[in-house]
Amino acid sequence: MNFLSPTLAIIVGAIAIPTLLILYFLKLRRKTVEISTTLLWKKAVQDLQANAPFQKLRRNILLFLQLLALLALIAAVAQPLRQERRATGQRHVILIDRSASMSSMDGDGKLPTVDAPGVSRLDEAKRQALALVESLPEGSQFVATSAADQAMVIAFDTSAEPLVPFTSNKRELRQAIESIQPVYTNSALRLAVSTALANLPKRVLAETGQTIEGLQGGEPITLHLYSDGRLPDAASAKPGVENAFQFHAVGSESASNAAIVQLQAERDYLEPSKVSVFVGLQSTYATERTVDIELQIDGQVARIQSVTLPPMTTGPQEAGVADIVARNKVRELAAEVVGNTNDAASTTQTLQSQTQERAGVTGTVFKLDDADGMLVTVALRSPATGQRMSDDVLASDDRASLIVPPARRLSVAVVGRKNLFLGDVLAGLPLAKVEYLSSADYDKAYAAGQAGQWDVVILDGALPSVATAKVTVPPPAASPTGAEGQPATGQAANAQPTPATPPPATETVTTLPLGSFLVFGQVPGGLGMSDRGNPLSASIVDWSREHPVTGRVLLDSLQIAQMREVRVEPGRGVQVLATAERGPAILEINKDDTHAIIVPFDYMESNWPFSQWFVAFVGLALEYLGSEVTGAIDARGLGALSELKDRVPMGATDVRIRHPDGTEAPIELAENGSFVYRLPPQLGIYELKWKGQPLGGDSVQGDGVVMRIYAANLLSSEESFVPSAKKLELASAVVQGQAAPSGGATTMLELWPYVLMGVLAILLLEWYVYNRKVQI
Secondary structure, eight states: OEESOHHHHHHHHHHHHHHHHHHHHTOOOOOOOOOSOGGGHHHHHHHHHHTSTTGGGTTOHHHHHHHHHHHHHHHHHTOEEEEEEOOOSSEEEEEEEOSGGGGOSOTTSOOOOSSOOOOOHHHHHHHHHHHHHHHSOOOOSSOTTOOOOEEEEEEESSSEEEEEEEEOOHHHHHHHHHTOOOOOSOOOHHHHHHHHHHTSOEEEOTTTOOEEEEEEOSSOOEEEEEEOSOOTTGGGOOOOTTSEEEEEEOSOTTOOOEEEEEEEEEEOSSSTTEEEEEEEEEEOOSSOEEEEEEEEETTEEEEEEEEEEOOOEEOOSSOOHHHHHHHHHHHHHHHHHHSOHHHHHHHHHTTSOSSSEEOEEEEEEEEEEOOSOEEEEEEEEOTTTSSOOTTOSOOTTSEEEEEEOOOOOOEEEEEEOOOHHHHHHHHTSOOSEEEEEOHHHHHHHHHTTOGGGOSEEEEESOOOSSOEEEEEEOOOOOOOBOTTSSBSTTOOTTSOOOOOOOOOEEEEEEOOOSEEEEEESOOOSSSSEEEEEEEEEEEEEEEOSSSTTGGGSOOTTOEEEEEEEEEEOTTSOEEEEEEETTEEEEEEEEETTEEEEEEOSOGGGBSGGGSHHHHHHHHHHHHHHTTTTSSEEEGGGOOTTOEEEEEOOTTOEEEEEEOTTSOEEEOOOOTTSEEEEEOOSOOEEEEEEEESOOOTTOEEOTTSEEEEEEEEOOOOHHHHOOOOOSEEEOSSOEEEBOOSOOOOSEEEEEOHHHHHHHHHHHHHHHHHHHHHHHHO
């Protein structure tokens, strides 16, 4: 046992103990008393003997109790300490992973069963974090240099949320930890660590008082991470070499999980009633496993198909032959749906693990024939019971849904000239209808609210005047020369001063309205690009091989006789798909419900119409721009906490969204009917309802309310790879996981509060003895 302030206790004892004894020596005050008999002389003699030095202290129980209480009080002032395993450091950051994999039911290290469903990893992480909070020293009440430890709590998924700043209030820390709920998204440790370091004081230069970015001030901190260790960006997390980092691992290294990691559907371009539904699967079981995939259409079971899941494998970072064969099988299945090996490669990219442990992957395709819109749901079932597998630790990835819109072919409007080459191309495509309009006719249709009848509008050398935007025009640079054309610096005193730069001006330009557009020979304003004019000849030097449109055509033989120069403003969301010597030749813009592929040159001023690739380009562009109407439907578009961006008809009222748990929230609309809504951390079906007119694919309820549905799924190969990691590779070090509840280094447990309780008990006993003597 040690003492925090022994010197102070010695001083207090040297003063208090003699003082108590002196008070007992001086306590008796004798006085002369007349008595009626000598029988009391014996008592008087005894009293005289008691007043002799130290004689009156014999067998005095009250003095003994008072000395004992005083000694205990002096010991409390000395602040006795006992060694105990406690957290070290003055400031602690508690990082709790709340991503989807933390909902796995093996938090206590045991795999779930039918009778024992287990404890979630998040609950176990919270339990360990609460134990850490209880172990934090609370500081000394008598010594100013002994301050209480402080901690802050950060919950993180793809974002980091500080729940409580640095505080020594354990009640606030407990409430923050207990309030953490699971979020079914991926995780980002780098953001959590950056958020923690951002809450630290910055180091300041004494000379200038300026802060130094990247360097923290004050004492080093200890970061406590509670996670299963499946953090893809851990290698980019930089907690700082001066800080301690402790990884408290939760979950089992042998956790098994079968997951749906990909769900995609596509209607056939030539026969839109035929639908292919691709389901990508992933397994972390140690052995081969057979599961049933249940396909539901609008809530009714339509088909059940058995699939054999390959086992999880371990080995070097490079994929082996069997691994390549398995992934090629998935790629071939995906290619059946998306119709392109490039897209299939990107589709299956998420199925591949980046660690030495690799999940088994496979997939299957359901073929349907249904022209109506439908809600497609797939779920994993046990072949033996027809229910979800009891030893599957994660339930949120056993089910996924997507909405397939009704079968229909594209309706296209051509605004501008009626070109023979373009007309022949459109006539050969499987389109529902093609209408040729002048700019004035399109403006009238748009003003009357009839522009929605066309899925894609081709602007051939024309721009509608229904939409305008204000853009900033940079002023011309001020001339630095004087009256004689010589540099202004060093001129005579009577030279004219350089005029001030005028402020930037604004002008109104024609832009694109809402909708999908394929633009030829024009550069719309207000979208992050500007027409610089100066047309000259050019040829294509490069184009995107990954884009769904330019990735399937060849542009190296394209020669342009007259190509205007286009300048792209950085940060405005403009994607350059093809580049010529003079700059962008094909661009894409997709924002604010306006989606367009822009070809700034006139195709008739090139050799493009005589190439087969012009036909392919027009067809692919229309298919891509109209993919919301027909084509591939990918269920990865929405997840928990995603931003839902959509549009309802103008004039819609009482717009509300119903969450999977049955709660509802109002939706605020922009003037054009568009909205942005942040989904809550829930997976499942969301129902958007309003009063007004429906759009294509919307259903009308019996009470006249229009409904549109959305599906939020997990579909994450990273989060479905659930075996817990026992070490974490950070940017600066490799940290081993601690499976036991957090301990830290040995520190001292303060015993003085218990000593004070003993003092109180002694004083109560002294009071009892005194009252007994008085009564006697």
